[in-house]
Amino acid sequence: MGETEDISLPKATVQKIISEVLENDLTFSKEAREIIIESGIEFIMILSSMASEMADKEAKKTIAPDHVIKALEELEYHEFIPFLEQILVEHKETQRIKERRDAKFKKSGLSEEELLRQQEELFRQSRSRFNQTTSAADDSPVSESPPVEEIIKSEEN
Template sequence: MSDNERTGPAADDELSLPKATVQKLISEMMPGDIVCAKDTRDLLIDCCVEFIHLIASEANEICEKETKKTIAGEHVISALQTLGFEDYVEEVDEVYKEHKKQQKDRDKRSTRLENSGISEEELLRQQELLFEKSRLKFEAQNQ
């Protein structure tokens, strides 16, 4: 059975988006006096899942043509172009670049921590001391 042929409740749970998050996004996009029906929200979720599946499948094909084993952001951008979603490419590319920058920054912080020579236990002990100092200061201010 291929991925496209999955059926049953497990398949539904597997291929969905968080309803509360989607509802929040919808509410933020709609004017205050417009309400979105549950069926409409569910239809939007289905459309989003289908869109993601379409882009992911195309990106996978592009990846395989390049004899790569991991889909990269560039493959997703190529998939958008191939499928006629050129209008999204610029914004997706900007978000992708920002994501890569954040990853680099996160990796630098992680490396700095690893190179500090302080054990995780010692860091946790120091953190607890800082929390205790903060609690004492807060209590002193509120007396």
């Protein structure tokens, strides 16, 4: 595995994934984690090589998700495909939302600097309101504002 010695997966991320899969009373040795990392690297290399071949067969210079799915089929990992197709749908939806949000900013006609200035002003106003409510008497009721997620969703629609 000479050329892949420099390649690794983040140990903390791999450990987190392993910990999420294991039952609470089980532990995982460092050596076992290293085997998982090496196996993961090897799988990624085989899959990407196969996907590259699929792209080459179609005279494409970019590996597309369809090439990866075809490579999984070729490698007989059919059980992964529905999960990955769902991930792809979710990714496309996220990208669509980001593109719509970016287009909204571009259509605003404001420069990035102006948008940043407005954002800073909103932060300043928010800090001011927060400081006013925290300096008020502790027994006075504080009105709740909607969660950030609701505000973002309402702006996207």
